[in-house]
Amino acid sequence: MIHPALIKKQRMILGISILLILVTIFIGMGLGYSSLSYDRLVPTLLGQGTFKEEFVLFSVRLPRILITLLAGMALALSGAILQGITRNDLADPGIIGINAGAGVAIAVFFLFFPIEAGPFVYLLPLVAFGGAILTAFLIYLFAYNKNSGLQPVSLVLTGVGFSFALSGAMIILISSAERTKVDFIAKWLAGNIWGTDWPFIWALLPWLVLLIPFTLYKANRLNLLGLSEPVAIGVGVSIEKERIILLLTAVALAASAVSVTGGISFIGLMAPHMAKALVGPRNQLFIPVAILLGGWLLLFADTIGRNIIEPSGVPAGIMVSLIGAPYFVYLLLKK
């Protein structure tokens, strides 16, 4: 029962988003510290570039581009789900403590475990993922009430509380640590997309391949969870079960993204919001738009961020916040 014109509009917006992503990828492939001119891009892609060109493209830029794209998508989807189950348009993965939880896990691991260069980088995302899941689990445990089940309001409040407590713990942890270690942790927190290698892509991709269709499959239930509770129960949604399943989905998505990119906020808030403003609140319609916009936003922010100051650039998380904070203020003013 959706207006045909709206469906057409949604298709068009999907098309434009894909185009934006492709253009940004193309621009991103040619921008960076090492020069790789645009007229050499196509030959290099086809395997006719020099060793240096191929190295820059396939081992440096492409993995980073793909990682940011996928992480942005995962965060956007996670945010869309969380906004649905909490019935709160300002919810995002940060709110259920994903960023803070992963951050503390990274800090503890980095400070107290012996570091070996080789397998160490591959352990980090696992640690971050574990930290995020553990935090989400604890928040769930504290927010859950025996009589009334999982109430959205108490989930959000407990989540915000945990986030602050964990951020405090983080400051205590790193205040007495060595300078070099603190540098890495600070960068991680700022969301500097550090996991820029193919294995990280293979670690992130399956989550999306599985959970995007799964969420679309659940879209109808998300629609109903967005209405008042009695309405959802009345049409036969097992709200308690659906909330938990969807919460798990959101946590898995955000945790897998944050574990390779570092602490990135606002994408999960902005992308679903923009999508809803464009195509309305029906989950089937806005979720695909939100996913593409989320991917594009993070990619766009990182493409600017890594080229804005030579040579180290500005972390993507900070770029996103620079774009996100004004948007957040705009949202609040509009309300």
Added chain:
Amino acid sequence: MVRLFTDDLSIGYGERLIVNNLSVTIPDQKITTIIGSNGCGKSTLLKAITRIISHKSGSVLLDGKDISKENTKILAKKMAILPQSPESAPGLTVGELVSYGRFPYQNGFGKLSKKDYEVIDWALEVTGTSDYKFRPVDALSGGQRQRVWIAMALAQETDIIFLDEPTTYLDMAHQLEVLELLQKLNYEQQRTIIMVLHDLNQAARFADYIIALKDGEMVKAGSCEEVIVPQVLRQVFQIDAVIGKDPRTNKPMCITYNLLKGEKQHEKNISTLYAHASSDY
């Protein structure tokens, strides 16, 4: 045969019991109205019968099965609920909202079938909301919105429909419009309708069966002639009511009433006032 009844039903929040060992029977294919003063447990009873809240003890039986053990989707094909002042999502259109009523019949991705579209169009038409199909629900007036929510409940295609104060926040004309629509649904399609109403005269005019509650216990249940009588109203609402007959419908109606406790309170207020006035001099 009776399809729906409660057996020794007790409902409460925390330690507090709202409804205590209540056994009521809902007559089939009739309009039943639950009346009672604020906080008497009438909405709570409605919510427990429709599984929106869980009950402490006893049971609600529909077609011989305990609803707390029944699959919620199967129940949704048997009974629909219009809660008190339901909330829609911002920007959601009327057609979309009504289509959500088809949820119990859908599986998988929620693509609407031809049958779904037919039922949705029918529900919009019966409630007179077809013209707003593509308009956002939050842009409608209170009366229009209420009819849209009824359309959603109708799209569920259930024999039994529950409504919790469906006339709240509506003006007199719109109240009547909603109640007449429900009467029509009952008359033409033999749907069982159970609602909570505040207005006694509306209850008397539209209900075949009235259940009067007081402090979570049943005072009286029966036809309007049996329930809308001074003795029952005295007990249920603490009012001294004068009951006459509606000249048009021939149903009982409350013409005027006084508060039972209020009279004494009023006298007391006046005497304290005099006492104060005299002490000033």
